Amino acid sequence: MSDMAGQKQKGLEAEHLTVELGGTRILDDVSFDVVPGEVVGLIGPNGAGKSTLLRALLGLVPTRAGHVALGGASLDTMAPKARARLLAYAPQGAPIHWPLTVERLVELGRMPHIGPWQKLAAEDFARVEAALAATETTHLRRRIVTSLSGGERAGVMLARAIAVDAPWLLADEPVASLDPYHQIEVMEILRELGKTGTGVVVVLHDLALAMRYCDRLVLIDHGKVVASGPPDKVLTASNLQEVYRVEVIEGDHQGEAFLIPWQRLKT
Amino acid sequence: MTGVSIKRGRRALPVLLGAGVLIIAFASLLVGSTWLTPGEVLGGLFASGEDINAIIVREIRLPRVLLGLMAGASLGFSGAALQGLLRNPLADPGVIGVSASAGLGAVFAIYFGLSSVFLLAVPLLAMTGALAATLVLFVLASRDASILTLILAGIGINGLAVALTSLVMNFAPTPFSLLDMVMWLLGSLANRSFTDIALAGPFMILGWTLMAGVGQGLSALSLGEETAQTLGVDLRRLRLQVILGTAISVGAAVAVCGTIGFIGLVVPHIMRHFFGHDPRRILLPSALGGAVFLSLADMLTRIPLSGGELRLGVVTAFVGSPVFLWIVIRTREAMR
Incomplete structure (x- = not known):
C-alpha cells in the first residue's frame, strides 16, 4: 500500500469528463480512476450515465471536456490498435450479425x-483456450453463437473480451438478464481477473452483487459522481434513498453483509 | 463429429476454386463460332506463329475470357465485402448506385452517337458515370456518414441514374439507338478486345487493392460497430476502403461489360455455404467464385440462337435468381 501513488500513475484515469449527446449533458465533470487488480463497480439508476462513462473511457463517444489517460499517457493520441490491446470491452446485449462458431x-x-x-x-490460440476455460465455455466451441442460450452467450461474449488479454476490462451490465447461477459465475470470473492484476470496471444494477464482488463502487446520478469508495461506504441507506429512491433490507450472512432493495419510497 | 473433415475440406476448397478458374478459363477459350480442338487452342495461345488459330484465340477469345474473369471477380469480391460491411446478406454492389450510373453514362454515349465516332466512347462515358457516383459516395463516407446514410445515398443515386437513363431512352433519336441502349444495358462480353482490358483493368485492380486488407475489420464488424472499434478497427477507413473499392472495381466492370446483376449477391451466399459465415473467409472465394460464375454465364451466351445473341445480364439473372431463392430457403434457419 506504500506505493499507492505509484500505482495510481499506472492506472486508468478519467479527468473532468463531460459528454453531451444530442444537446443533452450525459456526463458532467466526472473524474474517476481504477488501479490494476481492482474491480470497480459503476452503479446508479437508469439513465445516470454509467454506460456513457464506459464508452467515453473507450473513446467511443466524443467528449466535450476532460480526458482519459492510461498510465499517464493520453488515450486520444493512441493508435486504435494500441488502445485495443490495453482496453477490452464487453458491451451490453451486443449484436452478433453472422452465425459464427463460438x-x-x-x-x-x-x-x-x-x-x-x-x-x-500459437500464443493467440493459447489465449483463446484460456478465455474459454475461464468462462467454462470450452465445450461450446463448435456451437453456433446465435443458437446459444442467454447464459451460454453471456459466457462466450465475456470470453471474447477476456481473450484480448488487456490489462483493463470494461464490462457493461454483464449479468443483465442472466439467472442467479450465471450472474454469480460472471461476477466470480471478474473477481478472478482482478486477482490476476486486471483492472475491471463493471456496470451493475444488482446492488447485492455490487456489494459482494466489487472492491470499490462509484455511484453515479444525473451524470455526476455522487459517492465513491468501499461498497459499504457507498451503499448507505441515505445514498440509496436519495439516488435510487428505494428502501433496502440489510443483512449479514456468515460475516458478509448483503442487501435487498425492498420498496419504493413514496415521494 | 464431422468437424475435422469439414476443416480439411475447407482448406482444400480455395485450391479447388483456383483450379476451377483455370479449367473454366480454358474451356471458355474452346467455345466459339469456330470449332477449335484443345490442341489448336493451346497452339494458338503459345505458338509464335500468326496463323488464323492464333488470331482467333489471342485476339478474340482471350480478351473476352480475361475480361469475364476480372469482371466476375470484381462483382464477387465487392459483393462479399459489401455484405460484410453492411452486415446484411441482401446487399449487392447494385445498391450503391454505381452500376446504374455507369449505365447512364453508356446510354448518353449512345444517345449522342458518340460510339460511332469513337469506339471507346461508351465504356469511357460509363466509367465517368461510375466515377461520378463514386465521388458522391466518397464525400459522404469521408464525412463519417453512417452506414444507413451511405445506403440511402446509394439508393438515391441509383434511383436518379435509372430515372435519367429512362429519360434518355424515352427520347432516343432512332429505334436503332434505343435497341443499342437496351442491348448494352443487358450486358455482354462479345467483341471485347485488349483495349477494353487496358481501359477497365487498372481500375478493377485498383478496387481490389483497396479492398485487399479489409478482411479482419469485416470479421470484427460481426460484433457491431462499437465492439469492432474497441478491437482496433478504424471504421471510417474500413467504410472508405469497401465503398470505394466496390465503386471503382464494379464501375469499371460494368463500363466494359454492361449491367450484370446477381453475381455480387449470389456468389457470396454460395461461398458461405462452403466456407462458413466469417466475412473474412469468403472474400477470396467469392472473388474466384464470381470469376467462375461469370465465365460460365458467358459460355452460355455463346450458344448459337436463331433470335440473336443471348445477353450476359439475362443469363446471370436467370441462373442467379433460382440459386438465390434456393439458398434463402435452405439457410433461413441459420440466418434467423
Whole structure:
C-alpha cells in the first residue's frame, strides 16, 4: 500500500469528463480512476450515465471536456490498435450479425494483436483456450453463437473480451438478464481477473452483487459522481434513498453483509 | 463429429476454386463460332506463329475470357465485402448506385452517337458515370456518414441514374439507338478486345487493392460497430476502403461489360455455404467464385440462337435468381 501513488500513475484515469449527446449533458465533470487488480463497480439508476462513462473511457463517444489517460499517457493520441490491446470491452446485449462458431467469435478478441495479413499464432490460440476455460465455455466451441442460450452467450461474449488479454476490462451490465447461477459465475470470473492484476470496471444494477464482488463502487446520478469508495461506504441507506429512491433490507450472512432493495419510497 | 473433415475440406476448397478458374478459363477459350480442338487452342495461345488459330484465340477469345474473369471477380469480391460491411446478406454492389450510373453514362454515349465516332466512347462515358457516383459516395463516407446514410445515398443515386437513363431512352433519336441502349444495358462480353482490358483493368485492380486488407475489420464488424472499434478497427477507413473499392472495381466492370446483376449477391451466399459465415473467409472465394460464375454465364451466351445473341445480364439473372431463392430457403434457419 506504500506505493499507492505509484500505482495510481499506472492506472486508468478519467479527468473532468463531460459528454453531451444530442444537446443533452450525459456526463458532467466526472473524474474517476481504477488501479490494476481492482474491480470497480459503476452503479446508479437508469439513465445516470454509467454506460456513457464506459464508452467515453473507450473513446467511443466524443467528449466535450476532460480526458482519459492510461498510465499517464493520453488515450486520444493512441493508435486504435494500441488502445485495443490495453482496453477490452464487453458491451451490453451486443449484436452478433453472422452465425459464427463460438471458437471463431472468441478468436476475434485476438485481432488487436495481429497484423492485417497475419494468422493467429500459437500464443493467440493459447489465449483463446484460456478465455474459454475461464468462462467454462470450452465445450461450446463448435456451437453456433446465435443458437446459444442467454447464459451460454453471456459466457462466450465475456470470453471474447477476456481473450484480448488487456490489462483493463470494461464490462457493461454483464449479468443483465442472466439467472442467479450465471450472474454469480460472471461476477466470480471478474473477481478472478482482478486477482490476476486486471483492472475491471463493471456496470451493475444488482446492488447485492455490487456489494459482494466489487472492491470499490462509484455511484453515479444525473451524470455526476455522487459517492465513491468501499461498497459499504457507498451503499448507505441515505445514498440509496436519495439516488435510487428505494428502501433496502440489510443483512449479514456468515460475516458478509448483503442487501435487498425492498420498496419504493413514496415521494 | 464431422468437424475435422469439414476443416480439411475447407482448406482444400480455395485450391479447388483456383483450379476451377483455370479449367473454366480454358474451356471458355474452346467455345466459339469456330470449332477449335484443345490442341489448336493451346497452339494458338503459345505458338509464335500468326496463323488464323492464333488470331482467333489471342485476339478474340482471350480478351473476352480475361475480361469475364476480372469482371466476375470484381462483382464477387465487392459483393462479399459489401455484405460484410453492411452486415446484411441482401446487399449487392447494385445498391450503391454505381452500376446504374455507369449505365447512364453508356446510354448518353449512345444517345449522342458518340460510339460511332469513337469506339471507346461508351465504356469511357460509363466509367465517368461510375466515377461520378463514386465521388458522391466518397464525400459522404469521408464525412463519417453512417452506414444507413451511405445506403440511402446509394439508393438515391441509383434511383436518379435509372430515372435519367429512362429519360434518355424515352427520347432516343432512332429505334436503332434505343435497341443499342437496351442491348448494352443487358450486358455482354462479345467483341471485347485488349483495349477494353487496358481501359477497365487498372481500375478493377485498383478496387481490389483497396479492398485487399479489409478482411479482419469485416470479421470484427460481426460484433457491431462499437465492439469492432474497441478491437482496433478504424471504421471510417474500413467504410472508405469497401465503398470505394466496390465503386471503382464494379464501375469499371460494368463500363466494359454492361449491367450484370446477381453475381455480387449470389456468389457470396454460395461461398458461405462452403466456407462458413466469417466475412473474412469468403472474400477470396467469392472473388474466384464470381470469376467462375461469370465465365460460365458467358459460355452460355455463346450458344448459337436463331433470335440473336443471348445477353450476359439475362443469363446471370436467370441462373442467379433460382440459386438465390434456393439458398434463402435452405439457410433461413441459420440466418434467423
